[in-house]
Amino acid sequence: MSKSIISAAIVLLALSIVIVNIYKLSPTERTKETANSSTEESVVVNENINQDGQLSVQEGSPAPDFELTTLDGDTVKLSDYKGKKVILNFWASWCPPCVAEMPHMQQFYEDNKENDIEIVAVNLTSLDKGMSEIKKFVDENNLSFTIPLDKDGTIGIQYETFSIPTSYIIDSNGIIIKKIVGPMNEAMMEDLTKNID
Structure with missing residues (x-):
């Protein structure tokens, strides 16, 4: 019942x-x-502007810039990656589809990091189980791509992450090409990034 x-x-x-x-x-x-x-x-x-006055995250629009601190303590902006294709991913350590997706992301990253493709995997820290669980998850999965921490949840809200994982494919000019709700595998990532600039 x-x-x-x-x-x-x-x-x-x-x-x-x-x-x-x-x-x-x-x-x-x-x-x-x-x-x-x-x-x-x-x-x-x-619409290009949402009701909160922020840039919209629709396909064909520029990806709204943000600045976050990474798990390693560095500060990164999304605009730092302009000139490269970006898979912008939103995840949490307790999410089973995120757990299933991460090995595929890591393998894709290792195979493509020399091809001007970056993975920026934003942890929804305000919804996760604490820093020790996040670090444990990253270590267990040997993740080596950039992991910014959305500690107050504002970036997740702006990027409309109603369910996770949610990813955005962003071209080298910073334009959102595709939004994907749900986990991806390597073949899907390859297909989504191969025909964009």
Whole structure:
């Protein structure tokens, strides 16, 4: 019985997200998006500025810049990677799909770091189980790419990480090419990055 309640709650949450996103669209965009909703996985809001006055994170728009401290104590900005393709990933150590995805990300990073492709894996620190668990996760998976810490959760909110993992493929000009909700494997990462500048 508890499984059916959880299933119902998940379905209601998903429907709520879709309804909120459709409501944000103008009537013309709403009609267009509703017609396409059966073939698309997510609704795209066609605005450059969201209601909080921040840059939107829609495909085709510049990726909003941010500055965070990494697990190693360095300060990084997303704009530091301009001129390279970037997989911007949002994750937490307790998330089973994130656990499944990370070995693929590490292998992809090792195979492509000389090809001007970077992985910036933002840990949603405000939602995670503490620094010791994050460090343990990184060590156990031998992760060597950049891991910024979103300690107050603002970057995760700005990048609309309603579920994790969520990733953005960003081209060398800093433009968001694709948003992916859910885990990726090496083949998918290769396919998503091979035809962009």
